[in-house]
Amino acid sequence: xxxxxxxxxxxxxxxxxxxxxxxxxxxxxxxxxxxxxxxxxxxxxxxxxxxxxxxxxxxxxxxxxxxxxxxxxxxxxxxxxxxxxxxxxxxxxxxxxxxxxxxxxxxxxxxxxxxxxxxxxxxxxxxxxxxxxxxxxxxxxxxxxxxxxxxxxxxxxxxxxxxxxxxxxxxxxxxxxxxxxxxxxxxxxxxxxxxxxxxxxxxxxxxxx
Numbered sequence: 001x002x003x004x005x006x007x008x009x010x011x012x013x014x015x016x017x018x019x020x021x022x023x024x025x026x027x028x029x030x031x032x033x034x035x036x037x038x039x040x041x042x043x044x045x046x047x048x049x050x051x052x053x054x055x056x057x058x059x060x061x062x063x064x065x066x067x068x069x070x071x072x073x074x075x076x077x078x079x080x081x082x083x084x085x086x087x088x089x090x091x092x093x094x095x096x097x098x099x100x101x102x103x104x105x106x107x108x109x110x111x112x113x114x115x116x117x118x119x120x121x122x123x124x125x126x127x128x129x130x131x132x133x134x135x136x137x138x139x140x141x142x143x144x145x146x147x148x149x150x151x152x153x154x155x156x157x158x159x160x161x162x163x164x165x166x167x168x169x170x171x172x173x174x175x176x177x178x179x180x181x182x183x184x185x186x187x188x189x190x191x192x193x194x195x196x197x198x199x200x201x202x203x204x205x206x207x208x209x
Contacts, residue, residue: 002066007073013064020048020059028072035039035060051075084145094125094160095168101157105131108140116185125166 001012004019006026018041023030030144032048035041048059050054051071059070095111098104107127114122129139161164168174181192 002064004064004066004068004070006070008069015066016063018060019050019052019057019062019064019068019070021057022064023050023070025173029073030059032060049156050082056077066153091171091173092163092170093168094163095167096171097155097159097163102132106130108168112169115142116166117167126157126161 002015003010003012004022005011006023006028009026009028011022011026013025020030020032020035030048030050033045034043035048041058043058043061047056049056050059050062051057052068054063056075059072095104095108098107107130110127110130111125112124114120127139127141165171178184178190182193184190
């Protein structure tokens with residue numbers, strides 16, 4: 001048996017016990033998603049992160065060592081060592097960035113729509129007429145010799161312009177997701193998992209006693 005310290009609490013476990021189980025034994029269960037006790041620990045979701053020696057590590061795949069100090073709460077994120085974000089969330093395109101700007105979703109959609117229809121990227125991925133927060137925006141984009149007119153209902157564009165990839169369909173993590181799991185855009189599986197529809201639900205408001 002070895003002794004580890006979970007949030008300062010001494011806990012005895014077998015050598016090589018995963019930190020996830022040690023935390024549970026100590027009374028500090030760690031949230032997790034992709035881990036299953038009957039399968040190898042892949043550590044894909046990154047939800048079970050804890051702090052050990054100033055580093056964020058995955059509790060599901062990290063074995064306990066004698067005297068190890070683990071923190072599951074009160075973690076000062078500003079003092080943790082920097083590391084690359086996990087994929088697929090760590091890899092993004094400029095199109096993903098401008099989703100947070102007014103007109104950004106429409107602009108990103110037009111970039112990909114042009115590629116899917118023509119097989120070619122826009123010479124200039126900046127589609128200025130959809131940008132901005134005042135009034136109704138009107139404009140047009142040429143697609144297969146026809147002018148497609150759009151009238152979508154600021155910010156983040158500098159990051160978009162600095163990205164190596166500025167179109168959603170050029171994100172390798174997204175392409176891998178479709179190739180290995182979702183099949184293709186608008187596939188049956190993609191529609192079932194990614195698409196939704198509006199359902200009107202009456203709002204029930206009750207008085208707080």
